[in-house]
Structure formats: structure tokens, C-alpha cells
Amino acid sequence: MALMMCRLFRKNILMAGLLMLGQLLLFADSTNTKERSVTKLGDGIYEIRHPEAPDGFPQGNTLVVIGEKSVLVVDSCLLPSSTRQDIEQIRKWTDKPVAYLVNTHWHFDHTLGNATYAAAFPGLQIIAHKHTAKMLAEWNPGAIARYPGRVDRLRKSLESGQKPDGSPMTEADRRDFQHAIDGNSAVVTEMKNAVQATATIAFDHELVLDLGNRIAEVRFLGRANTAGDTVIYLPKEKIIAVGDMLDHPVPYLFGGFPVDLINTLKTLSEIDAQTIIPGHGDVLHDKTYIAQVIEFVQTVNQEAEKELDQGKQQDEVIANMLKSFDVQSWRDKFAGSNQEDIDFFNSSYEGLVKASVYQVKMR
Numbered sequence: 554m555a556l557m558m559c560r561l562f563r564k565n566i567l568m569a570g571l572l573m574l575g576q577l578l579l580f581a582d583s584t585n586t587k588e589r590s591v592t593k594l595g596d597g598i599y600e601i602r603h604p605e606a607p608d609g610f611p612q613g614n615t616l617v618v619i620g621e622k623s624v625l626v627v628d629s630c631l632l633p634s635s636t637r638q639d640i641e642q643i644r645k646w647t648d649k650p651v652a653y654l655v656n657t658h659w660h661f662d663h664t665l666g667n668a669t670y671a672a673a674f675p676g677l678q679i680i681a682h683k684h685t686a687k688m689l690a691e692w693n694p695g696a697i698a699r700y701p702g703r704v705d706r707l708r709k710s711l712e713s714g715q716k717p718d719g720s721p722m723t724e725a726d727r728r729d730f731q732h733a734i735d736g737n738s739a740v741v742t743e744m745k746n747a748v749q750a751t752a753t754i755a756f757d758h759e760l761v762l763d764l765g766n767r768i769a770e771v772r773f774l775g776r777a778n779t780a781g782d783t784v785i786y787l788p789k790e791k792i793i794a795v796g797d798m799l800d801h802p803v804p805y806l807f808g809g810f811p812v813d814l815i816n817t818l819k820t821l822s823e824i825d826a827q828t829i830i831p832g833h834g835d836v837l838h839d840k841t842y843i844a845q846v847i848e849f850v851q852t853v854n855q856e857a858e859k860e861l862d863q864g865k866q867q868d869e870v871i872a873n874m875l876k877s878f879d880v881q882s883w884r885d886k887f888a889g890s891n892q893e894d895i896d897f898f899n900s901s902y903e904g905l906v907k908a909s910v911y912q913v914k915m916r
Contacts, residue, residue, distance in 0.1 A: 584802065584803050584834075584897040585605065586602060586603065586604050586605055586611070586833070586834075587604055587605075588604055589601070589602065589603055589604055589635075589638070590602045591642070592835075592836055594792055594828055594836065595790050595792065597618065597646070598616075598617070598618050598619070598787070598790060598792060599616070599646070600614060600616055600617075600830050601614065601615040601616075601639055601642070602614050602834075602835065603630055603631075603635050606631060606736065606739075606740050607736030607739040607740055608732070608733045608734075608735075608736035608737045608739070609732050609733050609736060610631060610662060610733075610740065611631075611662055611833055612631045612635055612662055613628045613630060613631070613657075613660075613662045613663035613796070613797075613832050614628065614830055614831065614832060614833060615627065615628050615629065615630055616628070616785065616794040616830050617639075617646070618764060618767065618769060618785075619646060619647045619649060619764070619767075620763075620764020620765035621649075621764070621765030621766045621767070622649065622652075622763075622764060622765030623649055623650055623651070623652035623653070623764050623765060624643060624647060624649050624650065624651040624652060624653075624764070625651075625652070625654075625655065625769050625785070626639075626643070626651050626653070626654045626655070626670065627654075627655050627657065627785050627794045627830075628655070628656060628663040628664070628794075628796065628832075629654060629656070629664055629665065629666030629667045629669070629670055630662070630665070630666040631661065631662040631663075631665050631666065632665075632666075632740070632744075633665075633666065633669055633744075633747055635666070636665075636666030639666075640669065640670065640673050650674050650676070650677075651670060651673070651674040651677060652674070652676070652678065652764075653677070653680060653762055653764075653769075654667060654670050654671075654677055654678070654679045655679075655680045655681070655771055655783065655785055656679065656680070656681040656685055656689070656752065656783070657782065657783045657785070657795070657796025657797070657798075657832065658682075658781060658782050658783065658796050658797060658832075659685045659689050659692065659693060659779060660779070660797065661693050661696060661749065663832065664689060664693065664749065665693075665697070665744070665747055665749060667679055667689075667749065667750035667751075668749070670750075671750050677753075678753050678754050679751070679752045679753045680752060680754045680755075680760065681752035681754075681755060681781065681783065682755065682756060682773050682781030682782070682783050683757060683781065684779070684780040684781030685755075685779065685781035685783065686751060686752035686781075688779070688781070689749055689750075689751040689752055690749075690751045690752075694748075694749050697744065697747065697748075697749060700740075700741065700744060701741045701744075703733070703737065704733070704737040704741075707730045707733055708734060710722065710730060711727065711730050711731065723896075725896040729896075756771065756773070757773065758772070759771065759772050759773070767787070768787070768788060768789065769786070769787055770786040770787075770788060771783060771784075771785055772784050772785075772786060774817050774820045774821055775813055775816055775817035775820060776809070776813035776814070776817065777797075777798040777809060777810060777813060777814045777818070778797040778798055778805065778808075778809040778810075778814075778832075779797075779809055779810075782795075782796055782798050783796065784796070784798070784821065786824060786826065788825075790828075791825055791826050791827040791828065792826065792828040792829075793821075793824060793828070793829055794829075795821065795829060795830065795831060795832065796832040797831075797832035797833070798814075798818070798831075798832070799821075799829065799831040799832065799837075799842065799843065799846065800831050800832050800833040800834055801831045801833070801834030801835060801837060801842060802834060802887060802888070802889075802894060803894050803897050803898045803901055804846050804849075804887070804901060805832070805833065805901060806901045806902070806904055806905035807900070807904030807905070807908075808904055808907075808908050809908060810908070811850050811853065811854055811908050811909045811912060812854055812909070812913060812916065813912075815847055815850060815851050815854070818850075819847065822840050822843050822844070826840075827839070845887075849883050849886075849887075850905065850909075853874075853878075853902075853905055853906060853909050854909050854913060856874060856878055857870060857874065857906070857913045860873060860874065860910075861910070861913055861914055867910055867911070867914055870910050871906055871907055871910050874906045874910070878906075880902055883898075884898050884899070884902075
């Protein structure tokens with residue numbers, strides 16, 4: 554399942570991030586992606602959705618945009634085998650080179666394939682926001698090096714009955730931890746020689762790329778899931794890729810900047826886009842889901858602020874919100890009756906509460 558690895562990875566992201574601060578799938582959209590799928594969004598525009606890795610780690614979506622002169626790729630996936638499959642697919646679509654690769658943020662399920670693209674397409678420019686570029690260079694190499702040791706930590710957690718943060722494990726946690734352990738060796742084998750290729754172009758606010766009769770705008774709208782979240786907008790086609798600023802059907806809210814996220818998503822809503830490619834999950838065709846995420850996060854932020862204004866300590870507020878906040882209606886909206894999505898939502902909500910309380914307190 555993607556759930557387990559997301560929990561562990563995103564909780565690490567929470568600590569690091571806060572401190573540093575065209576066709577429908579034949580199966581239901583879920584946090585657990587089992588099959589690779591390609592959706593044609595327009596002439597020469599494709600979204601690739603990847604199956605999770607054997608240990609349950611999620612693999613980000615990829616957008617491919619083909620112009621008359623060159624190709625733009627958005628996010629390069631996790632496993633080298635998945636990235637090579639994408640490159641093989643692109644070469645069937647066009648003989649034009651991939652000239653630009655944009656990373657929407659630094660999490661390596663969206664960036665570890667950078668080096669594979671660079672090797673396949675000499676002269677490739679890797680583009681990222683300046684904060685993302687810094688994290689690619691300084692954080693990801695260590696995270697990748699530590700990845701093989703994850704299995705030992707997982708086993709210790711199973712034996713102790715406690716998650717890495719010291720909280721008790723649920724049955725869902727146990728299933729996910731065991732799934733990750735069972736699939737670990739296959740992922741480690743793939744990642745053994747993988748390196749994190751970093752950005753060759755770091756930008757602050759906006760870049761405009763001309764692919765040949767096709768313009769792509771690379772924009773920073775504000776902090777959201779990370780401090781450098783980037784969107785890629787095709788103004789003529791009204792298509793936008795947003796990375797983990799949005800994930801569907803359950804948002805990844807395990808850390809980041811939930812206070813900033815509200816305004817960033819509102820800015821996103823103002824862009825004239827009819828097709829939205831999230832970081833994980835199927836393509837969206839209107840802005841209803843954006844509004845739903847805004848309302849949910851805003852409600853949690855407001856509750857955190859109310860509790861803190863009463864003079865309660867941070868840990869007390871977190872405990873109260875995890876225990877007493879009426880989250881059932883939101884769980885139903887995002888997860889429905891799918892148990893995997895319910896488990897994922899519960900973990901995402903816990904991360905959101907911690908991040909929200911922390912950021913509200915620091916304002």
C-alpha cells in the first residue's frame with residue numbers, strides 16, 4: 554500500500570519541512586494505485602499515473618508535453634524502471650528531445666528519475682524552485698542513502714508495537730509495515746545505484762518555456778505541501794499540473810504549511826484551468842475538489858487557533874483535536890467507504906493537525 558510508506562516518509566517531511574520550513578480509469582480512483590495508466594489530455598499531452606513501488610511507496614504522476622521543437626516532462630517518478638518505461642513511451646510518441654524536466658517539489662517519489670532522464674537526453678535542463686533545488690541537493694541524497702535501513706526500523710516498530718513517533722500501532726499500521734518489509738528488497742535493489750540529479754535552473758517566481766508553438770508557464774504560487782511547490786500551466790490548453798499541492802481522492806496533508814496552503818490553493822483556483830493533474834491520483838476536470846480541500850484545511854486551522862487562543866499547550870491541543878474534533882463528515886467526503894482510503898485519511902488528518910497547530914502557534 555502507498556499508505557504505510559507515505560506515513561513514514563511524510564512524517565519525516567513534516568519534521569524537516571516545518572523546521573526548515575484521456576480516459577477515465579477502469580477502476581475506482583484510490584490512494585492505492587495498482588496499475589500504470591496513460592491519459593491523453595490533448596494533442597501531444599499525456600498524463601502517466603504509476604503503480605506504487607513493491608514496498609508500498611507511492612510514485613508521483615508524470616505530465617508529458619510535446620511541442621514542435623522539444624518536450625517538457627513534469628516530475629520524473631521514483632523507481633528507475635518506471636522512469637525508463639516512461640522514456641520508452643515518450644520515444645514512441647515523438648522523436649523530439651526532452652529539453653526540460655520540471656520538479657514540482659523535492660520529494661523523491663517525484664524526482665529520483667531525474668538522473669535517468671538526464672542520461673537519456675543530453676542537454677536536459679532540470680528546473681525547480683530555488684527551495685526545491687536546495688532540498689534536492691542537500692536533503693535527498695541522505696534520504697536515499699538511509700532508505701535501505703528503513704526495514705530494520707520497521708521491524709523494530711512491529712516488535713515494540715509503537716510507530717516511530719512513539720504512538721501505538723493500529724492493525725492498519727501493522728499491515729502496512731509488514732507490506733513495506735516484504736517489498737523492501739525489490740525497491741532497494743532498484744535504488745542501489747540511483748542518484749539524485751539536482752536542478753540546473755532554479756527560479757524564484759516564474760519561467761516561460763517555449764516548446765515550439767506551445768507555451769508552458771512554470772509558476773510558484775506560494776508555500777503549500779513544501780516551501781517550493783511549483784505548478785506548470787499550459788495557458789492555451791488550460792491544463793495545469795500541481796504536484797502534491799493536490800492529491801486525490803485523499804489529500805497528502807502530512808506536514809508542510811497548512812496556513813499558507815489556503816491562500817495558495819485560492820490562487821490556484823483563480824487560474825483559468827479546466828484540467829488539473831494532481832501529484833497522485835487521477836486527473837481532475839473542475840475545481841470542486843480544490844474548494845473541498847480549502848474548506849477542510851481551513852476548518853482544522855481555525856480549530857487549532859481557537860484551542861491555542863484558550864492558552865492550551867501545543868501537545869494538549871493536538872491531543873484534543875485528534876480525540877474530540879468532529880472529523881467524520883470530512884472522512885466520509887474524502888474516503889467514502891474504501892477502507893484503504895479511510896486509513897490513509899486518518900493518517901493524513903493526524904499529520905495535518907500537528908502541522909496546523911505548529912504553524913498557527915508560530916504565527
